[in-house]
Amino acid sequence: MRLPRFLLAGVLLAGSVLLLTELFAYRASGAVAFSIFTSVWLTLSIVNAGLGVFSAGYRPSEEAAALLPVFGLPAALAGVAWWAWPDGPTLPSPRLFWFLLAGLALWAAIALLAALLIPHATRETALRTAVAIFLPLWLALQVVNLLVGVLIENYSVAEELLILALNFVLTAAMPLAASRLAQRG
Structure with missing residues (x-):
């Protein structure tokens, strides 16, 4: 049941980064948001996988398989937002x-x-x-x-x-x- 909560956290973080970059960076904010979000989200996804291996006792292969949707789905959504709004949404x-x-x-x-x-x-x-x-x-x-x-x-x-x-x-x-x-x- 952790996966839906991780995905929700990723979507909320992606949306927040997209809004904040549009509020701060007036040029190419879609690219800036995508870069910031994917860097932060990859780090958090790897930390989650590490906790799964070292704290929860999962095998590395199990965590590697879970890493793909945990990172990939929110990153794909951020990529779609970047594609839809290359200069960021108009607020x-x-x-x-x-x-x-x-x-x-x-x-x-x-x-x-x-x-x-x-x-x-x-x-x-x-x-x-x-x-x-x-x-x-x-x-x-x-x-x-x-x-x-x-x-x-x-x-x-x-x-x-x-x-x-x-x-x-x-x-x-x-x-x-x-x-x-x-x-x-």
């Missing part, structure tokens, strides 16, 4: 909505992967780990967005600080709430 305004969507997809992918890759992880542990990974990563992405806005798009620092706060706080609220709810029971 209508407001950009805040797309950042929220990308952030929530990224957090969901991280939460699924934490549950799958941490041996014997409880739901609470997986969600706390996902929050600990997601929040600094999301803050770093929002700082990059601020820098793009100030240095490339010529917005003021004050305008971009407001956008950073909105993007970060609104997106961080759901992972924090989910982690709190898991702690309560």
Whole structure:
């Protein structure tokens, strides 16, 4: 039953990377998204296979056979997205909505992967780990967005600080709430 969850995590991660590259890289974002996603997803797929061999006791041949769909299906989907949108999808305004969507997809992918890759992880542990990974990563992405806005798009620092706060706080609220709810029971 792990395979469907891995595939869902891969699709969420691919979608998040596609949205984020479109929001950050205005040229060839389909190629950039595909390159970033397949590199990260191959690494995660190999880590999963290694955990299967060294922690769960599967034979390397069994994990090698599972590696193909775990990596291949989300990578193929990302390839189709790249083919369909070589310059990335056109995102209508407001950009805040797309950042929220990308952030929530990224957090969901991280939460699924934490549950799958941490041996014997409880739901609470997986969600706390996902929050600990997601929040600094999301803050770093929002700082990059601020820098793009100030240095490339010529917005003021004050305008971009407001956008950073909105993007970060609104997106961080759901992972924090989910982690709190898991702690309560």
